[in-house]
Amino acid sequence: MTALAPRARRRRTRRGPRAAFAVLLAAVVIGIPAWLVAATIGKSSADAQSPNLHPPKQWHAAANLHTAFNQGQMARGLLNTVLVVVPSVILVLILAAMAAWIFARRAGRLTAVVYAVSISGIVLPPTVITMVLELRKMGLADTRVGLICAYTGIYLSFAIFFMTGFIKGLPIELEEAAGIDGAGPMRVFWSIVFPLLRPVIATAAIMVTLFAWNDIFYAFFVLGGGGDATLPLNLYQVANAQLYQNNWNLIFAFISIMSLPLVALFMLGQRRIISGITSGAVK
């Protein structure tokens, strides 16, 4: 403690200007774009045509949010997004946890090879063009199931990688004790291993949700523009429809409604997300 005292004292003298600079930087770098969005949501369509930083003469925010929600078909988009993202996340987490358990506990060359192949999807780019062809042949193109399969394939590697590292750090003794007591692998996994994975499952769930919720590229190829369109696809259609071009008030209203669930999710799981993201990087 005594060793740290001079450091703290030295820092305190500099803290004022430094903190002021940090606040100013945040106000400019994040604050200005955020204000642009907030101010534009408040404007009438005529005032929003050429976006600027002036505050709206009259606040039309409620009406714009309402219009965006209805005309952007956000209720249906939201439902479609949830119906795709939730099954994808559950599937990724369960399959990855089961596989990671074996990868973490088994030794040998074969395990190493299968593990390396399974996590190759972290670096390799998903080849979406031929994936669409395959989904068409399977009759899954333009369906939510097809998109769920695509997301599962794309994000499994990431989840397996994170979970295998986590399980390796768990003591094996608990599992062995259960095994001696006669529990089969199924019992051991579901009643001992899986509950211990809670922290890493929370992190992986939030990360996969973040990716899938905001994805538009894969959704484009797999779903196209049909009735199953997810929220980002709706946003793209709204922003590109002749009718809405330069209706920035409605586009931004759409964006803010669409982003709200994720921001709320982040606020709830902030600590978990941060420790999850960073644990992979520190050494």
Add this chain to the structure above:
Amino acid sequence: MSVTTHLSRRRKPAVLRPSLSGQKAPVPHSHRSRRRHPWIFVLPAVAMFSVFFLAPTLLTFFYPFTNWSAFHSNIDVVGLKSFRSILHDGSLRNALQATLIYAFVVAVCQNLFGLGLALLLEEDTWLNRALRTVFFLPVLLSALAVGYVFRAFLTPDGALNHALSTISGAHVTFAWLGSTTWTLVVVALIHSWKWMGLSMLIYLAGLKAVPPELLEAARTDGAGRWRTFQAVKFPLLAPAVTFNVTLALIGTLNSFDIVQATTGGGPAEATQIFNVYMFRVFGEGLYAQAAAMSLVLFLVVTALAIPVIMFLRRRELSL
């Protein structure tokens, strides 16, 4: 924190030296251990991954050599026709150039911004914690949404020119997204803006892992702020640099949303990175050409990302 630090030490090398990972684990009763960890648990994951990731990857080595398109009912092998056409119309060179410049600018800027923010907000005060959250917010937004916000900001009659006009008194109508040279850099800066919060978090974690004794020793030796950063903190941040550069490369090579939302690949295809090209050509029904581009992207990533990761890992060890 110490738990996660300990875990990550084992976790990181696993991806690069996978052949070691299995052998490292202690196996006192290998026979019994095998029965207790049956392969059947791996099967569902491997099946899904094989069918929906590996199989399309393998198919990408076949379909570019066919005449697969929206205009044929059957698919025949036609050789290198698709590659010849993307080579001759310049789109391959263009996509390659745009993607590599984009990836490079983002890798540099996202890391500089992230590192700068991490150093600025390093101290654990309530204000810094709040500001970290603020700078992390763009990471949560959809990249498409971020693209639209900046398009509104940068269009000729957008917010930036409006603000500049107000300040300068003249009527500014600069086309920020209309330059065939600089728009790619502008879009790369937007990409860096969106992801700098993630880099910041990773650098913050790296800074937290710097032993205080080392900083104390540097101070006793009379090292200033810059010298301490350069000689003590930065070398110890090597793993964070590796992680961040890797993330930035993977993110940019597969990028689509921000470019599509801001420029749609324009002006004059100057920002037409791989995925934007694929999206456009696929929409035109030229599936084989899109697949050919997809194969090139796959090879570029394999040829680029993997050596970069290996190089950075080696650098870490030598520092």
